[in-house]
Amino acid sequence: xxxxxxxxxxxxxVFLVIALPMLAAAVKLVTTTNVxxxxxxxxxxxxxxxxxxxxxGAEFVAWTVVLVSIGAVVVLFLFGIMIxxxxxxxxxxxxxxxxxxxxxxxxSFALFALIGGAAVDAFTSQPLTEPADATxxxxxxxxLFTRFVIPFEVVSVLLLAALIGGxxxxxxxxxxxAGGGL
Amino acid sequence: xxxxxxxxxxxxxxxxxxxxxLTRRNAVLVLLxxxxxxxxxxxxxxxxxxxxxxxxxxxxxxxxxxxAVSAAEVGIGLAIVLLIFRNRRSANVDELDLLKL
Numbered sequence: 001x002x003x004x005x006x007x008x009x010x011x012x013x014v015f016l017v018i019a020l021p022m023l024a025a026a027v028k029l030v031t032t033t034n035v036x037x038x039x040x041x042x043x044x045x046x047x048x049x050x051x052x053x054x055x056x057g058a059e060f061v062a063w064t065v066v067l068v069s070i071g072a073v074v075v076l077f078l079f080g081i082m083i084x085x086x087x088x089x090x091x092x093x094x095x096x097x098x099x100x101x102x103x104x105x106x107x108s109f110a111l112f113a114l115i116g117g118a119a120v121d122a123f124t125s126q127p128l129t130e131p132a133d134a135t136x137x138x139x140x141x142x143x144l145f146t147r148f149v150i151p152f153e154v155v156s157v158l159l160l161a162a163l164i165g166g167x168x169x170x171x172x173x174x175x176x177x178a179g180g181g182l
Numbered sequence: 183x184x185x186x187x188x189x190x191x192x193x194x195x196x197x198x199x200x201x202x203x204l205t206r207r208n209a210v211l212v213l214l215x216x217x218x219x220x221x222x223x224x225x226x227x228x229x230x231x232x233x234x235x236x237x238x239x240x241x242x243x244x245x246x247x248x249x250a251v252s253a254a255e256v257g258i259g260l261a262i263v264l265l266i267f268r269n270r271r272s273a274n275v276d277e278l279d280l281l282k283l
């Protein structure tokens with residue numbers, strides 16, 4: 001499929017409108033010197049990823065991303081930034097020096113070339129088929145509690161373990177004086 | 183829409199996340215970059231789910247599991263970073279070199 005064919009489909013324009021700001025926000029996330037801005041760029045990136053999921057017809061997953069990742073995880077990150085008093089505006093303390101950056105850029109570009117080349121090579125440019133029903137939320141819930149019920153329960157236990165672990169790690173020991181740790 | 187464009191988007195996001203993990207010194211920013219990589223994986227999982235027209239919606243179910251595991255990871259990760267900051271008064275990953283000779 002040629003590029004003009006690809007651009008003639010309206011949903012591909014929607015894809016571009018979502019994907020380009022998403023990538024720009026992701027690049028700003030890893031380069032910005034302000035830590036709070038980095039968390040806010042993560043909001044933009046995650047919102048765009050939710051929009052991509054909506055474009056793919058995965059409604060329930062998209063709204064879960066909005067609720068869990070944007071709603072809870074980003075707030076947790078902002079807490080972490082405030083509590084550890086991450087320095088703001090000083091690039092030298094936030095990132096590694098230039099030599100490391102060049103090596104990291106080479107590694108990530110090589111990774112992108114590898115995955116991207118494999119993807120272009122492996123998949124035909126056949127358009128995605130329209131799903132039989134537009135929203136599959138009902139079917140998703142049914143399959144989550146029948147076929148995938150054991151992994152679902154395992155994830156529940158994992159979340160409980162993470163909750164307990166987080167409390168145990170962040171709790172002050174009884175002998176420690178209040179405010180002495182931070 | 184083809185599956186390739188979504189896989190390419192996921193690959194680009196993942197590579198940017200790898201760059202962030204490798205270049206950031208502050209541990210909280212490293213965790214932010216890991217979150218970026220997890221978002222890329224979610225896009226890929228759902229794109230393949232649509233591509234394969236899976237009857238069991240396996241890709242979407244696994245994307246949900248990824249979201250749950252990433253929430254747990256962030257909770258534990260930030261607790262560990264907080265503990266390191268309390269003990270060392272710094273959250274820079276290159277200053278945690280006690281295991282180095």
